[in-house]
Amino acid sequence: MTLLSVKGLAVSLGGRSVLQDVSLTVDKGEVVGLIGPNGAGKTTLMRAILGLVPHQGRSSLAQLSPRARGRAAAWMPQTREIAWPVSVETLVALGRTPHLAPGQRASAEDRAAVDRALKRMGLQEFRHRIATALSGGEQARVLMARALAQDAPLLMADEPIAGLDPAHQISTMRTFASLAAEGQAVIVSLHDLGLGVRHCTRLIVLDQGRIVADGAPTSVLTPALLRDTFGISAWFETTPQGAVFQPLEVLE
Amino acid sequence: MRLYVILLILMGTLFGVALMIGPAGIAPLDSLRALIFGGDGPMTLVMREIRLPRALLALMIGAALGMSGAAMQGYLRNPLADPGLIGVSGSAALGAVIAIQTGIAATTTLALPVSALVGALVGVVLVLMLAGPRGGSLTLILAGIAISALAGALTSLVLNLSPNPFAANDIVFWMMGSLADRSMTHVWLVLPLIVVGLGMLALMRRGLDALTLGEDAAQAMGINLAQLRLLLVLGTACVVGASTAVAGAIGFIGLVVPHMLRGWVGARPGRLLWASALGGAVMLLAADIAVRVILPMRDLKLGVVTALVGAPLFLHLIYRTRRGL
Amino acid sequence: MPRGVAPFMSGSMHSSRSALGLVLSGVLVCSAPVLAPVMARAEMPARVVSMNLCTDQLAMMLAAPGQLRSVSFLASDPRSSAMAEEAASYPANRGQAEEIYLMQPDLVVAGAYTSRATVALLQRLGVQVEIFAPVTALDDVPAQITRMGDVLGQQDKAAQIIATYEADLKAFQQESGRSPTAVLYEANGYTSGAQSLSGQILATAGFTNLANEAAYAWGANMPLEVLVMKAPEAVITSRSYPGGSRAEDILSHPALRATQDRRAEGSVSDSDWVCGTPYVLRAVAQMVSLRHTLTNGED
Numbered sequence: 001m002t003l004l005s006v007k008g009l010a011v012s013l014g015g016r017s018v019l020q021d022v023s024l025t026v027d028k029g030e031v032v033g034l035i036g037p038n039g040a041g042k043t044t045l046m047r048a049i050l051g052l053v054p055h056q057g058r059s060s061l062a063q064l065s066p067r068a069r070g071r072a073a074a075w076m077p078q079t080r081e082i083a084w085p086v087s088v089e090t091l092v093a094l095g096r097t098p099h100l101a102p103g104q105r106a107s108a109e110d111r112a113a114v115d116r117a118l119k120r121m122g123l124q125e126f127r128h129r130i131a132t133a134l135s136g137g138e139q140a141r142v143l144m145a146r147a148l149a150q151d152a153p154l155l156m157a158d159e160p161i162a163g164l165d166p167a168h169q170i171s172t173m174r175t176f177a178s179l180a181a182e183g184q185a186v187i188v189s190l191h192d193l194g195l196g197v198r199h200c201t202r203l204i205v206l207d208q209g210r211i212v213a214d215g216a217p218t219s220v221l222t223p224a225l226l227r228d229t230f231g232i233s234a235w236f237e238t239t240p241q242g243a244v245f246q247p248l249e250v251l252e
Numbered sequence: 253m254r255l256y257v258i259l260l261i262l263m264g265t266l267f268g269v270a271l272m273i274g275p276a277g278i279a280p281l282d283s284l285r286a287l288i289f290g291g292d293g294p295m296t297l298v299m300r301e302i303r304l305p306r307a308l309l310a311l312m313i314g315a316a317l318g319m320s321g322a323a324m325q326g327y328l329r330n331p332l333a334d335p336g337l338i339g340v341s342g343s344a345a346l347g348a349v350i351a352i353q354t355g356i357a358a359t360t361t362l363a364l365p366v367s368a369l370v371g372a373l374v375g376v377v378l379v380l381m382l383a384g385p386r387g388g389s390l391t392l393i394l395a396g397i398a399i400s401a402l403a404g405a406l407t408s409l410v411l412n413l414s415p416n417p418f419a420a421n422d423i424v425f426w427m428m429g430s431l432a433d434r435s436m437t438h439v440w441l442v443l444p445l446i447v448v449g450l451g452m453l454a455l456m457r458r459g460l461d462a463l464t465l466g467e468d469a470a471q472a473m474g475i476n477l478a479q480l481r482l483l484l485v486l487g488t489a490c491v492v493g494a495s496t497a498v499a500g501a502i503g504f505i506g507l508v509v510p511h512m513l514r515g516w517v518g519a520r521p522g523r524l525l526w527a528s529a530l531g532g533a534v535m536l537l538a539a540d541i542a543v544r545v546i547l548p549m550r551d552l553k554l555g556v557v558t559a560l561v562g563a564p565l566f567l568h569l570i571y572r573t574r575r576g577l
Numbered sequence: 578m579p580r581g582v583a584p585f586m587s588g589s590m591h592s593s594r595s596a597l598g599l600v601l602s603g604v605l606v607c608s609a610p611v612l613a614p615v616m617a618r619a620e621m622p623a624r625v626v627s628m629n630l631c632t633d634q635l636a637m638m639l640a641a642p643g644q645l646r647s648v649s650f651l652a653s654d655p656r657s658s659a660m661a662e663e664a665a666s667y668p669a670n671r672g673q674a675e676e677i678y679l680m681q682p683d684l685v686v687a688g689a690y691t692s693r694a695t696v697a698l699l700q701r702l703g704v705q706v707e708i709f710a711p712v713t714a715l716d717d718v719p720a721q722i723t724r725m726g727d728v729l730g731q732q733d734k735a736a737q738i739i740a741t742y743e744a745d746l747k748a749f750q751q752e753s754g755r756s757p758t759a760v761l762y763e764a765n766g767y768t769s770g771a772q773s774l775s776g777q778i779l780a781t782a783g784f785t786n787l788a789n790e791a792a793y794a795w796g797a798n799m800p801l802e803v804l805v806m807k808a809p810e811a812v813i814t815s816r817s818y819p820g821g822s823r824a825e826d827i828l829s830h831p832a833l834r835a836t837q838d839r840r841a842e843g844s845v846s847d848s849d850w851v852c853g854t855p856y857v858l859r860a861v862a863q864m865v866s867l868r869h870t871l872t873n874g875e876d
Contacts, residue, residue: 047468050472052468052471052472065474066471066474066475066476067474068474069472069474070472070473070474071474073472074472075468075469075472075473076469077466077468077469077472079466079468081464081465081466081469082464082465083329083463083464083465083466083521084329084464084514084519084520084521085514085519086464086518086519086520087518090518090519090520091464091465094461094462094464094465094473095473097458097461097462097473097474097475098473098474100458102458130519143465146465146469150473
């Protein structure tokens with residue numbers, strides 16, 4: 001089932017074209033890794049898909065009403081902002097916002113969703129801690145739990161594993177995989193190609209505002225693409241422990 | 253819930269005290285009897301036409317300033333925002349003074365509060381434009397200083413140009429605020445605007461909570477930011493404009509009250525709204541009692557008391573957020 | 578109406594000003610012949626500038642034609658000056674040292690509240706400055722007139738005015754009748770007690786001033802509720818100025834209006850009340866007629 005379809009999406013910021021003619025669809029069960037060098041337009045693409053920036057073209061999500069969109073897709077921005085010293089539980093419960101009618105109080109179902117999200121991110125013990133007093137990595141997980149509590153079929157996360165320790169990077173990617181296995185889909189922007197290769201079902205490579213490759217990790221990360229788009233060489237093998245990708249050199 | 257009960261009890265008690273305190277020195281029981289049952293004597297007049305409107309205005313205006321402070325802080329995600337400090341009250345005072353000195357205020361009853369409302373509107377729009385959506389502390393405070401200074405200077409200019417010899421003395425009133433000798437007319441004048449304004453600000457509850465996660469996340473969760481901003485601007489203009497039109501610019505209530513109550517509501521900006529409204533009413537009632545206890549025979553300005561409480565707290569907040577500066 | 582004050586009180590309040598003008602111009606004309614010897618024996622300043630509303634009026638009453646060169650701008654404002662018409666014929670000054678100095682005065686008369694800096698500057702520049710303290714009692718008015726007469730070299734004219742003033746004042750003081758209670762109430766709730774000129778005007782007119790606590794002796798703000806509780810028979814308010822102000826709001830407060838509704842309302846025009854000149858008797862006369870309205874029908 002298609003959760004997102006984007007056709008001919010283009011964005012100009014300040015007269016400069018930052019995204020051109022992007023088309024893609026995402027089906028349930030997919031973990032889509034969005035990769036590309038700095039400034040390729042990954043964040044802009046995700047925000048345009050959600051309708052958070054003015055754009056041309058069509059995005060099935062951007063056409064929804066704000067609340068319907070909130071129920072269809074959860075969005076984790078790259079900036080990890082927690083403005084007030086609220087408890088972890090309170091923060092995660094904010095994910096239920098699109099499910100509540102104006103003035104409606106949180107129901108048992110909402111509380112259950114919060115509990116599930118906390119459990120999934122291993123945050124049960126943190127429930128009553130003050131979110132702003134946590135470490136950066138812990139905050140990242142709390143914000144992740146918030147996005148999970150939104151219970152949307154599609155999760156879009158902008159560099160969610162940046163700044164996490166290796167164990168939490170891997171477990172976060174595993175969480176995405178398990179969500180996909182349950183019938184949801186994930187779009188995640190990444191810089192760590194190795195984790196992308198191991199945990200994504202599909203990679204979309206963005207360069208200078210255009211999609212230059214879209215497909216299974218093994219078919220996308222060819223030496224030519226790595227050279228042209230990222231300017232690197234890499235060691236990439238399928239081993240008994242799964243696919244292993246290791247960047248090697250910067251190419252002149 | 254317990255917090256609301258405590259605040260309501262406190263508010264009710266202070267309201268009663270405010271009714272019983274005054275330079276005329278009427279015995280508390282007599283004063284309440286005169287208030288409720290009336291009678292022909294001057295005591296009824298004092299209670300119903302002088303003390304009752306004063307206490308009612310303290311309650312309403314305190315609630316208005318408290319909630320608008322909480323709303324601004326929540327929207328800008330900055331604990332330093334206060335309508336008095338960032339020049340919104342000053343702009344409202346300018347609007348009111350212009351209405352009085354041009355004679356517009358004398359034409360219709362509503363001209364004065366509406367003109368103050370327009371002043372507040374200009375002030376709050378300017379602050380939001382200058383401080384930007386995220387309301388960084390430095391830009392917010394600088395914008396506030398600039399707008400306050402400009403509004404204050406223009407207010408003084410208008411009053412000094414007035415043919416009325418007392419107008420120049422009014423500068424202190426417009427800058428520091430006072431509830432002395434207001435009447436029921438003023439209560440009816442500001443009540444609708446404050447009710448409408450509080451209603452608009454209260455609608456921001458969910459949006460402000462969501463904004464804890466930043467604008468992008470809030471918007472993606474279905475919050476209409478443009479609508480939220482409009483509620484903030486109009487709601488603040490209504491309550492601050494109406495309050496300032498009858499009581500002058502009273503600073504620091506919107507700063508102190510949300511700060512003191514934040515811990516009680518789990519720091520949730522949405523819940524802080526009504527809590528701050530009640531807290532603001534408590535603080536202004538207390539301040540207005542204080543000015544009458546300290547100098548019963550003179551009109552000590554409210555801003556003196558609120559600043560004595562608020563300014564040290566403001567310094568403390570700046571000290572704490574200086575990394576953000 | 579007491580006899581002897583006729584010149585100050587003839588006709589309505591409005592026409593009394595012109596009546597007074599006639600009287601005063603009569604004084605000027607009559608006293609002209611006797612001026613010569615005075616000039617001869619006293620040093621008479623030829624170019625006098627007044628910087629204060631009250632010295633303005635005293636100087637206008639006493640100065641010889643051409644002797645007074647300028648009065649303050651307030652002197653021509655009918656709201657504050659009892660001699661606005663006369664003042665119109667003098668150049669106005671705004672009390673700036675520069676403009677005063679350029680008038681090349683050999684004498685400057687100023688009030689005690691005239692800017693000290695201006696006075697000091699003028700003195701440093703070699704200008705003689707005479708400072709007049711405000712008058713706070715009706716009995717002090719003659720001394721003030723005498724002093725102005727002395728510094729202007731117009732002693733005889735001063736003596737004439739004083740004689741009339743004292744006779745008129747005496748006539749008021751001999752009046753009897755019930756003393757209704759009253760409070761003077763101005764912008765910001767300012768009231769005046771027994772030690773103030775306004776308070777004395779009220780008392781001389783036969784009122785009992787309810788602002789009788791020591792705190793109000795020279796004048797102080799009386800909270801509105803204190804006034805309402807005192808329930809005076811008359812509340813005498815000042816007329817409001819154009820432009821409007823928060824300070825004057827109190828004069829239209831419903832509680833005050835309710836107090837006045839049940840009783841007599843008086844209104845003072847500041848011009849007769851503010852300065853220690855013979856015009857204070859016009860204020861007294863106005864209050865006497867207010868008292869008569871209040872006590873009308875009683876005994």
